Amino acid sequence: MTANDTTRYAFSFHDGDGHDKQLLGGKGANLCEMTQIGLNVPPGFVITTEACLAFLDSADKALPEGLLDQTRAEMVALEQATGKGFGNADNPLLVSVRSGSALSMPGMMDTILNLGLNKETLAGLIRQTGNERFGYDAYRRFIQLFGKVALGISDARFDEPFDALKLREGIKADIGLSAEHLREISETFLEVVRVETGKPFPHDVYEQLEISIKAVFGSWTGKRAVDYRREFNITPDMANGTAVNVVTMVFGNMGSDSATGVGFTRSPATGENAMFGEYLVNAQGEDVVAGIRTPKPVQEMEQEMPEMYRQLVDLRNRLESHYHEVQDYEYTIENGILYCLQTRNGKMNAAARVRTSVEMVSEGLVDREQALLRVDPEELEQLLHPRLDPNDTSVPVTQGLPASPGAASGAVVFDADRAELLGRTGEKIILVREETKPEDIHGFFAAQGILTSRGGKTSHAAVVARGMGKPCVAGAEGITVDTRNRQATVGETALREGDIITIDGGNGNVYLGEIPTVDPEFSDNLHTLLEWADAVADLKVMTNADTVDAARQASEYGAMGIGLCRTERMFNATDRLPIVVDMILANTTEEREKVLQELLPIQRGDFKDLLKVMAPRPVTIRLLDPPIHEFLPSERQLEQELSHLNQLRSTVEGMNDLAGAMRLLHAEQTDAQALPTPFNPSGAELVDAAIAKKKLMLHKVRELFEINPMLGHRGVRLGLTYPEIYAMQIRAVLEAVAECNREGIEADAEIMVPQVCTSEELSRVKEIVDRVRQQVEAQYGEPVNFKFGTMIEVVRACMRARRLAEVAEFFSFGTNDLTQSSFSFSREDAENKFLPFYNETGILQDNPFEVLDVHGVGELMRITLEWGRKARPDLRVGICGEQGGHPESIRFCHHIGLSYVSCSAPRVPVARLAAAHARLTQDSYVLD
């Protein structure tokens, strides 16, 4: 870089362009902006990044011509503004010197405070303040910071003599050091500098300043800074060179008309529009950090320093009206003058962010779009779950993955049956398992929360818990679960059934004992904000819900319908599973149809309830999807059960011990159905019946065995091999619609077919649908309306979208399965095996089961939409996979023109806001 001698390298805070971060650095630009909007910032100036680059480019690392002259001129201006003199022993001007590039960047040079001190000016400072200790303290700090930062002397060289002195004097905290101690250490530090650099500590204040400027410039190409920029891919167009900020030191410890404080323009805890903050009279910021004095709430300043308080309120108002955002600011009052040292956008919790968004709109500070954009969708989920009392300070005993948000306490229970039993007594329960399976579902219903020692964020436990909105900590590997003996160990601690624990699904923490929680609230402000979001968004937000409770909750959260109701979840309920097992064991179509007749009224009732709750919004009902062996216990489990039963059978006592047999069989409701009729069995008969049933089940489990069950006999494949199952489910849906119609309820049902890979499959199911529809319409004597569509979760379905759209009225992307077969990653296996490695080593940036893989799966989706809408231009297309509730994924869904996303109830608010964000930021969306 070349710059002629007319180049301007130094800008007073009054002159610098507050928006030119490239030239002035982020901090410098900010100080300029604050100054120019009339805030009383301590006078100062910025030396530009351009000067830095010229310095680095020069052969002999020389400051560019003219820079020193400009610096002197700015220092003179500072002297005029403050009435002090740089190096003046009577009224010394002290400054801080700090780096600042366009991006905040660790590894850059630290701050040097109190620059301008030497023996003479120090004496002046002590005279002025009448505080010798303050003076020497400032001096020794300056020497150490300058020594370290500008001269490159290791901290240890200063810390060693400092610690030695404290040891000698028997002093623990720095505050115990007297003025004399600090004087002595200052002398020692000066000697350290002399020894380390071979030169005395610079006495001349301009020399101090020049050395500091060069050191800041040089730090830009230091190892740490270069490594950092490489690591985070910071290219020159993002930040090139560092600026240097030179700012007048102000002191809050100049007497009772001085103070220091921090504040938020609104409460970051509640969002309330009121003064918020703390201050200390006659103190420095460090005093707050050291914790020796307790700061006072800012409200007390109104009495103590009324004029200062008035100025502070004024400052707050100026900040908000300028930044249109809640500010987190620092100030110092020196001899009755209020200086604003720093301001930045305030961090706050979700509730506060929502409240301030809504209120700032009504105050006219921001418009609705700005209000929407200042809330991170992900934060909203916090608002929907109980949280641990923020005041509690308990220490977690172990940690797992935050698999489903919310906090819960309860008695430890190790199996679903016990959970259900104890749950009925009203006891609060945490279900603790190594991992969960579909047959544990009744345990989920009974439990307050779920804790597993294995599995990831998309494990069965996590997905089901999220679906139910219950807290879940998954994969807490510090816990060893011994289900058989009903106990677990965490480190040294043994957990037995009934012991109370608390889990926090928001961060994965697990605590022993009960910890108080605070309840969630879906505030009016949140409602308001999300209504604005809906008005802006193109994407509709539906919910994945299988139960009336989940549907109701989603409804409260603003779901515009059910996008996915998994009918098999209904099969797993305790009172139904035995019927489902009988259906599976049936040897003939007739037997199966007989059992299905028992399921029909149950499913019809389920569907009717859901349709009622959601009316007139749509309810999308997916026909049976999983391989049926999922409804049976595992081969190993059955073998073990059989072995136990056989042992019991061979014991003579067991044969007559009806009570013992009953105990053994306690939770095996399935066996009750196999009992001899009339029911008057001996223990032996009971056990024999149980053995017979188990043998049948074992035989079936072996027959159904699949090497790759995810790619197996499931979904529509199952539905076409056993058409009577789908026929029953379709009938249940249509009869539910017909009954709603009779009751005057506007039911909007949609039937959705899973695992479709060819249009022929869809056509065959359509034939069943048409046949059943005719029958139901004849039976109820009126038309039954509904829609017919398909999941798109098999890759081939994407390729055949055009043909499928000829039959289907809507598509719903099942991105869990689609991700699985696009990557050829089995979800359960991948998350336990190589996926963490892939994420850690950056082969994959995200877990594609959590965040939609827009380049692979997304591309398939884009093609599918394009081709599907060629056949049916008004084709409604949604997504109902896990990723449907993820903001980044939602942005992509909006981008390709999806009609809706469907997600679990607690993600509905997140998705509504994310859909609005997607719309508002669509112009800046780029697929890299």
Add this chain to the structure above:
Amino acid sequence: MTANDTTRYAFSFHDGDGHDKQLLGGKGANLCEMTQIGLNVPPGFVITTEACLAFLDSADKALPEGLLDQTRAEMVALEQATGKGFGNADNPLLVSVRSGSALSMPGMMDTILNLGLNKETLAGLIRQTGNERFGYDAYRRFIQLFGKVALGISDARFDEPFDALKLREGIKADIGLSAEHLREISETFLEVVRVETGKPFPHDVYEQLEISIKAVFGSWTGKRAVDYRREFNITPDMANGTAVNVVTMVFGNMGSDSATGVGFTRSPATGENAMFGEYLVNAQGEDVVAGIRTPKPVQEMEQEMPEMYRQLVDLRNRLESHYHEVQDYEYTIENGILYCLQTRNGKMNAAARVRTSVEMVSEGLVDREQALLRVDPEELEQLLHPRLDPNDTSVPVTQGLPASPGAASGAVVFDADRAELLGRTGEKIILVREETKPEDIHGFFAAQGILTSRGGKTSHAAVVARGMGKPCVAGAEGITVDTRNRQATVGETALREGDIITIDGGNGNVYLGEIPTVDPEFSDNLHTLLEWADAVADLKVMTNADTVDAARQASEYGAMGIGLCRTERMFNATDRLPIVVDMILANTTEEREKVLQELLPIQRGDFKDLLKVMAPRPVTIRLLDPPIHEFLPSERQLEQELSHLNQLRSTVEGMNDLAGAMRLLHAEQTDAQALPTPFNPSGAELVDAAIAKKKLMLHKVRELFEINPMLGHRGVRLGLTYPEIYAMQIRAVLEAVAECNREGIEADAEIMVPQVCTSEELSRVKEIVDRVRQQVEAQYGEPVNFKFGTMIEVVRACMRARRLAEVAEFFSFGTNDLTQSSFSFSREDAENKFLPFYNETGILQDNPFEVLDVHGVGELMRITLEWGRKARPDLRVGICGEQGGHPESIRFCHHIGLSYVSCSAPRVPVARLAAAHARLTQDSYVLD
């Protein structure tokens, strides 16, 4: 349809357009063509399909106006041509009447022979021939055929009295019937017609003809014909209405100057260009069928009827020079006049077809393209395998699926270890298993053939056997295998180890005992034909080969390189598996690298051998693909082994019985490595060592367990988690290349990465490759050249083709895996569960693991090619899945512009010819 009275409905064979099958039907057009090229066809005429449609359209099912007049005119012409009279008692003209639509179609009306007979003409016929029996036989046949075909009387009504008469007279065969018997039965048949129709049998010959014509026309809309057309989707543009052929009857049994015969213009057995056929003097075709007289080879006619033989040779020459194809023809000689009754393209075996193709080119009868197109690629595989002696008449004991072609006999063996042991003694073996697994691989090497009772055409057994070119019958469900007791049962028969059986992998038959086979030959003619094919084809044909033997064979068959060498197949050899197991059991990278050092020279040797055999053609080496647990026994098997070992351990005798322990452990070479050193163990030590090892293995198997192994920790996922494994394999390849270079061998190696789903994976493997390349080049002091590419078998790879092509120099579609994840069908599961149902019910037309699914998987391939070549226009793209050897799939591959297909050695000739066909028929290729 309307037609005015000038419409011509009847065409003499001299007039009809031999190419207008729609108007004249296939048979009619053929007869016209034969007549018009000067063959002596019995005079006749065709009544058009147009007349048929007019008849069917008419309200009262009336023949269109003018038809009967035209028919009479044609009959008069026949009388003139033959000198006989229709209904003339002195010299009666008899005709046959038969249907014939544009497509040959079962369910249409049969032939009526001898039409024109009645009491008077019959008497004339008897007088003319002097053969009363012949006369009545012709008469009773006519009455039955007319009764059945034209009058719709059931065959049973005729068969009953006919059988009763034979019973009464004690006569078994029709030939035993005298003239008097036949006269009596004729009378009875006339009575049957009278009773059934309520009218006497029509005496008037024109009435006979008119009734027959109407009956033929009516049969077009008969139930059988309509069903057939619906079943096979025959639309009116393919065939609409039937024609009627009226042909003069000629008789070969008119005396010693009459004869009947059939012939091929060349030998259908060998393809030799010579007269081929049989004849009988003074006989009718039926006599040949009845088998009462043995026909003579046509060569004898040269002596017996020299003039006739000359005419026959002339006929043969005319046929070939007109049809440019081997003809299968029928003729009759009536009173010294040769009539050609029929000709059609001759069916012949593959060897004959190849020979005739090549010879007809040199004779100038066809050009090379025609020669190529007249051979069905699928047939060629017959030529590459031993076949059962076609003269053997043994009856199969059961049948399975024809999983890998060829025939083999050998002693039954039930496990791979025994197979290997016995194989070493030189015994011929058939390995019989329920199904096979990768650890059975040494059994495959030892066996002549493989027979399984479970699994489909793409089961492990089938795929591996095809890869090795060994016969395999899979899924022979009639066999129950009891491996434990080393026996099997087929129906009533028990098979014990050592019993001899024969399998025919070409048709799935299984025989007891040994059946002689004939060896294959890869003839000069086949070489010639396939060279022509290569010259025409755009697609290159490579082979999938893992062994030097397979490579050599493929080379003989003309493979242009190895498109897929599965390195893991090399891991399975008996002497390597123990090392691989140690590699898996290794707990640290260091341990693993130590074991890998043992594998390095072995793999290097393998690769070097392959490179040498194929030089200078490319050898594409795929890095390790399957999940590593495939190299370990199953959990259950290990548990059983451990249980056995523990039993042995607890037996005092066992402890000292070294021999017994050795026996138990006989095949467990893995354990030898765990033995105490020096090797002087007691039985107990031996067993303890084995137990320790098995426990380790069991632990590992459990740790490696995956729910969906096809989608699990395999391929590049494994290669990146354990980079030392890939590094070893890459080093082995590059060192092999370097060593070849030193020996002056032009090695062309390609390294291929499996299961890639993101370009980052490929880049990381590329980093390993580059590092190893540097090391090897330094080591050998010269550059090592090779190519680097990727399998495309994961759907996401298709979507990222453009990015992958930036790193990969070639793509190879793994359509087995791609099909699996496109359909979400697990191959093993699907073929045992729902896929047969899907094929049977027509939900899917084909098994997509055998025939490429062009609409789904094909579409993915098309997109991949398009996008990949955007990044790298010269990207070489092949296919190495099972489907790569299938002609229909090859047509598609050509269509989308693939560079090559790779298939198992025995499919190479098939693929070469299919590639030529694909090129030659490309203009007619349509994706429906």
